[in-house]
Amino acid sequence: MKFLLISGSLRKDSYNTKLIRHIARKFLNDHEYEIADISKFPIYMEDTDVVPDAIENFKEQIRKAQIIIISTPEYNWSTSAALKNAIDWASRPPKDSAWKGKIVIIMSASTGMLGGARAQYHLRQILTSVDAILVSKPEIFISFAQEKFQDDELKDEFANNLIRDAIENGIKLYQIHHKDA
Ligand SMILES: Cc1cc2nc3c(=O)[nH]c(=O)nc-3n(C[C@H](O)[C@H](O)[C@H](O)COP(=O)(O)O)c2cc1C
Numbered sequence: 001m002k003f004l005l006i007s008g009s010l011r012k013d014s015y016n017t018k019l020i021r022h023i024a025r026k027f028l029n030d031h032e033y034e035i036a037d038i039s040k041f042p043i044y045m046e047d048t049d050v051v052p053d054a055i056e057n058f059k060e061q062i063r064k065a066q067i068i069i070i071s072t073p074e075y076n077w078s079t080s081a082a083l084k085n086a087i088d089w090a091s092r093p094p095k096d097s098a099w100k101g102k103i104v105i106i107m108s109a110s111t112g113m114l115g116g117a118r119a120q121y122h123l124r125q126i127l128t129s130v131d132a133i134l135v136s137k138p139e140i141f142i143s144f145a146q147e148k149f150q151d152d153e154l155k156d157e158f159a160n161n162l163i164r165d166a167i168e169n170g171i172k173l174y175q176i177h178h179k180d181a
Contacts, residue, residue: 001031001032001066001067001171001174002031002032002033002064002065002066002067003024003028003031003032003033003034003065003066003067003068003069004033004034004035004036004061004062004064004065004067004068004069005020005023005024005033005034005035005036005068005069005070005071006020006035006036006038006068006069006070006071006083006086007019007020007035007038007070007071008038008070008071008072008073008079008080008082008083008086008123009072009073009080009082010038010039010080010082011073014073015073015109015110015111015142015145015146015148015149016071016072016073016108016109017071018109018149018152018154019071019107019109019142019145019154020035020069020071021035021152022149022152022153022154023069023163023167026153026154026160027163027164027167028167034061034064034065036058036061036086037054038058038082038083038085038086039082040054041054041055041058041082041085041086041089043085044085044088044089044092046092051089055089055090058086058089058090058098059089059090059096059098060098062090062098062099062102063098065102066103066174067103067104067105067167067170067171067174068102068103068104068105068132069104069105069106069107069167069170070083070104070105070106070107070123070127071106071107071108071109072106072107072108072116072119072120072123073108073109073110073116073119074108074110074112074114074116074117074118074119074120075119077118077119077122078118078119078122079119079120079122079123079126080119083123084126087099087126087127087130091130097130097131099127099130099131099132100130100131100132101131101132101133101177102132102133103132103133103135103170103173103174103177104127104132104133104134104135105134105135105166105167105169105170106120106123106124106127106134106135106140107120107139107140107141107142107163107166108120108123108140108141108142109142109145109148110142110143110145111144111145111146112143112144113143113144114141114143115141115142115143115144115145116141116142116143117139117141120139120141133173133177135166135169135170135173137166137169138162138165138166138169139162140159140162140163140166142154142156142159
């Protein structure tokens with residue numbers, strides 16, 4: 001399968017970025033994957049005539065991917081502005097939205113006790129609005145992320161099992177939606 005991984009954090013030592021890199025190393029060896037870079041995207045503005053190359057490239061990455069994995073930080077009980085901006089860019093113009101019918105697995109890592117749950121529910125709502133197809137279970141919340149990573153590895157067996165299950169469910173969901181292809 002072809003995966004695209006997206007971290008919603010631009011921070012150099014981001015736990016969400018560590019998480020998607022960890023997933024690529026630990027779970028995607030038998031698959032193809034790319035990691036998106038949303039860090040240089042300008043703020044979306046509807047009057048713009050020029051779509052930056054970085055956005056066209058991002059939309060192409062989404063189109064090529066069969067399964068997308070997004071890990072979001074939680075900023076003030078919601079997803080990051082950077083991630084929302086990237087989703088907005090790739091959803092426009094509506095006729096050319098890259099999200100329609102895409103299988104998406106979402107997760108979050110935060111230093112708080114809820115592991116980014118509130119951000120994830122906002123993210124689920126946003127992605128539903130652009131007609132992505134979300135893997136609903138298992139839910140993956142990495143709470144107290146500062147205690148869970150060693151040498152950029154997620155040292156949490158319970159969470160790693162959930163991630164494995166979510167990827168399997170994503171593949172099954174893809175197959176259900178593309179069984180006639
Ligand atoms: C502006 C801002 C708001 C935050 N709000 C929350 C929050 O609502 N809930 C939470 O659990 N953590 C919150 N945090 C802490 C983040 O979980 C923490 O900074 C985390 O490391 C961000 O993800 P990252 O490591 O991928 O950058 C906030 C951090 C920032 C910078």
